[in-house]
Amino acid sequence: MTGKHRENLPEWAREASLGIFIHWGAYAVPAWAEPEHIAGEAEPEGGWFKHSSYAEWYANTIRIDGSPAASYHAEVYGSAPYEDFLDQWRAENYDPAAWARLFSALGADYVVPVTKHHDGVTLWDAPGSKGWNTVDRGPKRDLLGPLAEAVRAEGMRFGVYYSGGLDWSITDFPPIRDAEDLFHRYRPNDAAYAAYATAHVRDLIDRYAPSVLWNDIEWPEAGKEDGSLAELIAHYRDAVPDGIVNDRWGADVWDYRTSEYSMAAEHETGIGWEHNRGLGSSFGYNHVEDESLTLSPRALAKHYADVVSRGGRLLLNVGPDASGRIPEVQLRTLTGVAEWMSSIKPYTADRSFPEVAVSAEADNWCRTWVSGDRLVVVADRPEDVKVTAPGYETVAIALPA
Template sequence: MTGAHRDNLPDWALEASLGIFIHWGAYAVPAWAEPEHVAGEPEPEGGWFKHSSYAEWYANTIRIEGSLAGAHHAEVYGSAPYEDFLDQWKAEAYDPAEWARLFRSLGADYVVPVTKHHDGVTLWDAPGSEGFNTVDRGPKQDLLTPLAEAVRAEGMRFGVYYSGGLDWKITDNPPIVETDDIWRYRPNDAEYTAYATAHVRDLIDRYRPSVLWNDIEWPETGKEDGSLDALIAHYRSEVPDGIVNDRWGADIWDYRTSEYSMAADHETGVGWEHNRGLGSSFGYNRVEDASFTLSPLALAKHYADVVSRGGRLLLNVGPDASGRIPEIQVRTLEGVAEWMRALKPYTAGRSFPGGDKATVSAEDDVWFRFWASGDRLVVVADRPDAVKIDAPGFEVVAIALPE
């Protein structure tokens, strides 16, 4: 496996500060997980996977002996297989143009939908996926093409997420109950490598995605036989200003990612990406209420913190099975949209003033973050008038957090 880095991120990625992640799949039908256990924080008794807050992992969690998800499934659905949810998923209220308008109202730069998650369901008629995609079953439509068109019509870039490392439709293994099981049970053979490679190549050829976002590494055969090198080379050729994330298990990444409190050591320099949900799940979890969901103020602070440290925020929404973004999520997004749009002109080209160029300080009870954007020093604070700023040579822009 040869290294395939960019020397520098393209200008659009350096200037971008907000992406929208979309986890939408058959798991939106049961839409259930324990919401209390935020990923990366101290594990609950019995382990993270048994008590996973990720609703998109439902197919795995219900198979773990003694899990609350398993008990919930038995009570509500009896012994019905997970595959039944694909047929029950109708997407009858899906309006990609409405989604795109909402994302644009936040000042989003790019949108990255899940095209295949670990359950193996593809949201388009992927080659070789016959009988297990949203064109043949469930929604009975290609969910990606109209979204790509709507996103681009609103002036945003379109990317794709693909689970290269796990596919529970392909494998027939015990459930994942500890992290080592991921690497023990993920498919690595030539047949799956060819299958996944054909999918991603098709995504590249159809959608020319600005972001190629893989998850849980890539099958080992593909790393060893040169096919991953060839796939990335094809992407570079087709999308010269496209960027590749760091979850391939190979030296091909353009930028580093972190997730909730996991991989915080990747949050250095400029151009890294932090991803998380509005709650403790990526897929829609009907159990999540306001207590588990970022408020407009909390989201504003999180966004400002990521921007101040040189990163991009990839913020996830989880639509319900009909295709509606749940009201509790919309409430937060609409509540912070005006503030985020007002901040947007000051997030591009950010850098870090140091030495005697700028000094920003405040009392301990004052929350603030700051960065340079060109010749402007941007300060975001809950009480801007309580922040002391000494920034010779900078135009100071002080922005209060939303109410």
């Protein structure tokens, strides 16, 4: 199975620079994780998984003895099982059209919601998922179809995330405590699970024709060995000829590389790679994250400019609360950067890096890229940046205050 070279992405993906990730699930009910630890940075004592800042990993973290999440769960929910959160998740304020308008105002090129995370809950009536999906329980409806329609109505592309590597609803493994557990010991790899996951992703392809097929934590080994993964990807290529496939399958089927927070930074080379992260240190909504733990509009603008200047796309995560509202602390950043994004989005990098000379003083943060016949300069003080770029018009854009 051979993936296309990442520089041969379809035109829309080469031109795209901003995607919106959406992590929304039953984990939005407890909405809790330790917020202090950034993924890929120095591990806390006891390890990352015991102190995970990812609220979407709540079902795993509360099973680790001595974890703060386990203590929090016992204090707030007693011995209630994670399954209870699925029934408490109502999505009563879910407004996909409002979400889509917000993302469009940011200049997003594509939107990728989680369709099934590691807890196994599917956000549509996936084949074989009876009793463990949002149509049968909780919200009592397909959450994906209306979002796909709303996103496309605003002129953006629609993609899907699927956790092919983990599904805690169909396994009885111990909790994941380290990377060996994650990738080797406690990942379902049997033929039955491979068939189950394959049926899900095929259904997503046939129902929603996603422009992005985003898998996570590899793919069950049986599906790699029996050829069903190759057949699935071939089906996707036929169904969505200009669709793109990420690199987290544990097989050479990908179109582009990904990085996450401070992890896999070695993938941030060349052009067409994608960096994904949340507005805080979690993807799923974490009610502990306040303004001090959330990217400011200025910090988000810098992060976006840095990624684009190095040839990548930013896949920025939004984590709605259990009702379907985007939390105020996240909205503050998104609406606060929207005007700045509208000023910069016409100048998408064309992914070429001609010979130009740009210099800025050490205290003047600066990034540059070429957009057509323009050299884009983003800086604290763009007027103080020295540019030598024969044949290019300079577009100077200051970072938001």
